[in-house]
Amino acid sequence: MAFPTHRPRRLRRSEAIRTLVRETRLTARSLVFPLFVCPGSKVKDEIKSMPGNYRWSVDLLVDECRAAYDLGIPAVILFGIPETKDEVGSGAYNPEGIVQRAVRALKQAVPGLLVICDLCLCEYTSHGHCGAVKNGEIDNDSTLDLLARTALAQARAGADMVAPSDMMDGRVGRIRAALDGQSFTQIPIMAYSAKYASGFYGPFREAADSTPQFGDRRSHQMDPANQREALREIALDIEEGADIIMVKPALPYLDIIALARRRFEVPIAAYQVSGEFSLIEAAARMGWIDRERIILESLTSIRRAGADIILTYFAKDAARLLGA
Numbered sequence: 374m375a376f377p378t379h380r381p382r383r384l385r386r387s388e389a390i391r392t393l394v395r396e397t398r399l400t401a402r403s404l405v406f407p408l409f410v411c412p413g414s415k416v417k418d419e420i421k422s423m424p425g426n427y428r429w430s431v432d433l434l435v436d437e438c439r440a441a442y443d444l445g446i447p448a449v450i451l452f453g454i455p456e457t458k459d460e461v462g463s464g465a466y467n468p469e470g471i472v473q474r475a476v477r478a479l480k481q482a483v484p485g486l487l488v489i490c491d492l493c494l495c496e497y498t499s500h501g502h503c504g505a506v507k508n509g510e511i512d513n514d515s516t517l518d519l520l521a522r523t524a525l526a527q528a529r530a531g532a533d534m535v536a537p538s539d540m541m542d543g544r545v546g547r548i549r550a551a552l553d554g555q556s557f558t559q560i561p562i563m564a565y566s567a568k569y570a571s572g573f574y575g576p577f578r579e580a581a582d583s584t585p586q587f588g589d590r591r592s593h594q595m596d597p598a599n600q601r602e603a604l605r606e607i608a609l610d611i612e613e614g615a616d617i618i619m620v621k622p623a624l625p626y627l628d629i630i631a632l633a634r635r636r637f638e639v640p641i642a643a644y645q646v647s648g649e650f651s652l653i654e655a656a657a658r659m660g661w662i663d664r665e666r667i668i669l670e671s672l673t674s675i676r677r678a679g680a681d682i683i684l685t686y687f688a689k690d691a692a693r694l695l696g697a
């Protein structure tokens with residue numbers, strides 16, 4: 374037999390054959406579109422460090438969500454930018470808070486769209502921390518009460534799912550109990566379980582004006598150096614009642630996604646965060662990379678690692694490229 378005996382290139386000769394043997398398929402159906410909602414009306418305020426992303430007032434948010442839904446994107450996740458911030462983040466759990474108002478409007482205008490609420494206090498606290506601050510530290514257990522109140526406010530507004538991103542200990546169990554106690558047993562929890570203390574959140578903090586006024590998030594978010602600890606965090610969240618777990622950021626943490634995929638049966642979400650978005654967008658604007666190709670390649674890689682669901686600021690672009 375002539376050399377070489379093995380010819381893997383046979384299966385790469387045409388687009389048709391590559392399509393047949395493709396192991397990972399990317400569709401708009403596994404994407405979640407993150408959006409920022411702010412007070413006012415007719416507001417479409419571009420976020421400088423995340424070009425093409427905006428702070429939307431509720432009226433325009435509805436149109437943007439309808440457009441995403443029409444492209445085949447099944448879900449959005451909402452982040453609120455409140456009118457005012459205070460020590461205890463009361464805008465997060467006020468029944469008339471910005472996210473609660475947005476959810477009510479969205480569920481009425483686009484009922485088929487799954488509306489997920491990010492559940493954290495950092496966008497609502499004057500100090501920018503994810504919880505109540507006591508003696509210069511984030512107090513875990515009193516924060517749990519505020520998170521539970523926020524989950525209930527979101528559920529009462531009509532949220533389809535809540536997504537705690539605070540990384541306090543015991544929050545999933547506490548939120549589950551609070552929801553169940555008020556007959557919201559049907560509302561799933563998507564837990565940001567392996568959320569790393571990452572420099573990749575920089576642009577988001579500009580968007581949400583949530584940069585901590587002192588200190589950082591390393592006392593609750595995970596050390597980027599740790600892998601086993603992520604599995605422990607995920608296992609605890611599942612035990613406490615998480616329906617979906619999340620790894621965040623995505624591309625720099627594909628090893629965590631792949632390990633979690635092998636270890637756990639629950640659906641896995643991955644968040645391609647603001648910094649991941651902005652790196653690609655900036656290089657594309659410099660003319661240094663092929664934007665569309667890299668959007669699809671990065672999302673495919675996250676799926677290949679094992680994510681079922683991807684939260685991405687490229688959701689609409691990807692849906693358009695994929696033809697839903």
Ligand code: PBG
Nearest residue numbers: 493495538573574577646647648
């Ligand atoms: C916290 C939260 C953050 C992000 C999602 N939820 C910011 C943080 O932890 O500092 C970051 C998302 C992104 O960077 O795109 N509510």
